[in-house]
Amino acid sequence: MQAKAIESRSGGQRLVGPIDLTLDGQGATVVMGPNGAGKTTLLQLLHGTARLSAGEIEWACSTEKARHHQAFVFQRPVMLRRTVLENLIYPLRLRGVSKAEARKDAEEWANRVGLEPLLGRAAPVLSGGEQQKLALARALICKPKLLFLDEPCAALDGRATREIEAILQSAKSTGTRLILSTHDLGQARRLADDVLFLLGGRLQEAGPANVFFNLPETAEAQAFLRGDIVE
Structure with missing residues (x-):
């Protein structure tokens, strides 16, 4: 998948972009950044549930076929x-x-x-954790090649989070490509193969997870990883 200068605008205000991005291969991409950074909007743009204001997204196949092989799990599961x-x-x-x-x-x-x-x-x-497991199972049952997840463990306790992560690791190991947002640095470290760091709707950094967590390039990313407030 290749995104070229994609943007999202609302009421004359730019929410996300312009962003250039290429994602391919297997594994899990974790989208990180403070509240309001544009994480959810970016996921929705890539998946097609939000309309592009500018730019384009190209797939290795037709857009229709690409959408057929995708699924999206929302922060609050839709039952x-x-x-x-x-x-x-x-x-x-x-x-x-x-x-x-x-x-x-x-x-x-x-x-x-x-x-x-x-x-x-x-x-x-069902409880929150049970609903999230059901939402994941309902998405994975169709064997998607690409699964988007928006804060899949938000508001869940440790046990439910561990169970959800086990499902995601299993899906990843069997070839499902994951693109997910999270505020949980521990979860990002456990799941990520590569990281996208957003700030103010812009892509600040993108690269392998081990590089981002150990040698972040920008002062903003360094501050975010320290737990500082980043605006």
Whole structure:
């Protein structure tokens, strides 16, 4: 994927950009930066859920085909007013999978993420951690090649965060490309293969995770990693 001078504007104000960016290969890209840096907007622009005000995004295939092989997990999971089982079956049925095969896959994924005992429970009454696991399973059940995640562990406790990270590491190991935002430096260090550091809607730094965390180039990134307030 190659983004060329992409921008997002609203009411005459530039929210993000212009940004030039190339992402390819496998692994996990973590988007970091203070509140208001433009992390969520950048993810939405790349995924296509936010409209570009300027610039373009090129894929190795047609845009339609690229979107077909992507999924997005929001900070606050969107739950269908259905059971856990029906939430997992839904995206498969949309893609033409038979009822029997969809149910089999749904039960398998529920087991993978520890939701098998809750298959008959209404998704909206699940805990925050359970809903996030369901949202991940529902995204991964279609075997996306690229998965976007916006603060996937925000407001979750340590145990739920560990479980979510295990699911993400497993997805990454089987070839799913991850692009996620997080405020959690520890999580970024655990998951990232490379880092994008945003500030004021601009891309301040981009590079391998070990370089960013150990030898950040800019004073702003250095301050951010120290825990200082960066504006």
